[in-house]
Ligand code: NAD
């Protein structure tokens with residue numbers, strides 16, 4: 001069995017490495033020559049826990065290889081997976097399918113014998129049919145099927161998600177293609193992973209519906225958190241109280257600064273556009289997008305309010321820049337809204353992130369980057385926790401207070417306990433839980 005993986009980004013690299021771990025011969029291809037050069041030298045271009053060992057082992061065993069040569073990888077492959085980017089199209093928010101279409105044309109020219117072309121990229125409904133048209137037009141003689149096999153992995157937990165998924169969705173009406181997909185995913189069949197067989201269109205829609213639903217779930221709990229702040233209540237307790245209802249579920253009920261990342265923001269917008277175009281607008285999704293955008297902007301205002309209404313001339317320490325922990329991905333991270341807004345209001349921002357600073361430096365100007373969490377706090381008027389890296393969960397409070405000018409902590413991820421922070425002498429503000437300030441303790 002031989003697979004070509006087109007695109008060696010977060011999804012292509014992880015999927016390619018995991019398929020090779022299944023014992024399949026995988027050739028990963030990318031147009032980014034610098035990325036391939038790094039991979040050939042044994043360097044992993046992204047931060048994803050466990051990926052380095054997985055790649056090293058499978059390369060050493062001769063099952064996983066990297067190149068820029070699509071033709072060599074595709075000719076002779078039983079299946080070709082498309083895992084290229086589908087970013088938001090500038091201006092209208094529809095998914096930009098130019099990379100997918102280009103890959104389809106190149107695949108068509110290179111494939112030999114019966115080939116299953118599998119879309120792993122997140123693509124709008126109808127894209128599978130379009131890929132089929134492109135391949136048919138380019139190579140009228142080609143023997144192939146197009147399958148939609150969306151990917152549900154999360155960054156930071158990608159290998160576990162791929163190896164032990166909640167389900168695998170396989171969209172095709174071709175029995176021959178389905179048989180081949182079964183062989184590819186055999187190890188997951190053996191561990192009784194639910195496999196959902198659908199049409200190509202249903203599989204394409206399932207991916208967007210899943211992301212939009214999760215984005216809505218987060219947005220719902222964020223709004224409940226806002227209500228808790230107004231009327232008294234603790235969003236942790238409410239989330240637990242509703243999440244234990246099996247129909248609701250406990251996951252994705254952590255209130256925070258708004259969802260970010262490479263997928264929820266672009267996929268919700270793309271789905272909303274598809275639905276508008278189809279004449280069946282998704283008003284819930286449209287609201288989720290609007291509320292989340294506004295929320296991310298509001299976070300800086302929250303910090304400024306906590307600093308007495310102005311951060312002019314003040315120093316703000318920021319812990320965490322990536323959109324979530326355990327990744328170096330900065331795409332649509334809440335920090336991209338928060339930090340520039342604080343700077344625009346006159347603050348000096350000192351920041352530390354265990355993996356994201358190199359990427360952040362390309363996207364935000366004027367941050368004083370620090371070598372450690374504690375270094376950010378030197379002389380700071382306030383400390384803001386933007387991303388919940390484990391390294392920030394057990395700070396030495398005495399050391400923090402000694403370093404800061406004033407012990408004000410704004411915890412946008414609720415990683416500390418309000419009562420404990422108050423006892424430790426902090427003015428502590430978090431999301432959707434009773435806020436603890438030294439003034440309120442004294443009845444102020
Ligand atoms: P990415 O930007 O990290 O990687 C895409 C790669 O494709 C890049 O390295 C790019 O150089 C390469 N590429 C583009 N055109 C090419 C071509 N014609 N031939 C070969 N290589 C080409 O993107 P990603 O985060 O891996 O996402 C890929 C797709 O998977 C997107 O549709 C995304 O929505 C979806 N997805 C992503 C995640 C995630 O966690 N990042 C999870 C599930 C699904």
Ligand code: UGA
Pocket residue numbers: 122151152153154155156211214218251252253254255256257258259260261262263264323324
């Ligand atoms: C998300 C989905 O979880 C994956 O299933 C999907 O495959 C992927 O998008 C995709 O299509 O690319 P990912 O973006 O890697 O994965 O990360 P998540 O863990 O889903 O977090 C997304 C954002 O939501 C982060 O900013 C995170 O901080 C936020 N979030 C998540 C919350 O604010 N609260 C929560 O309870 C959960």
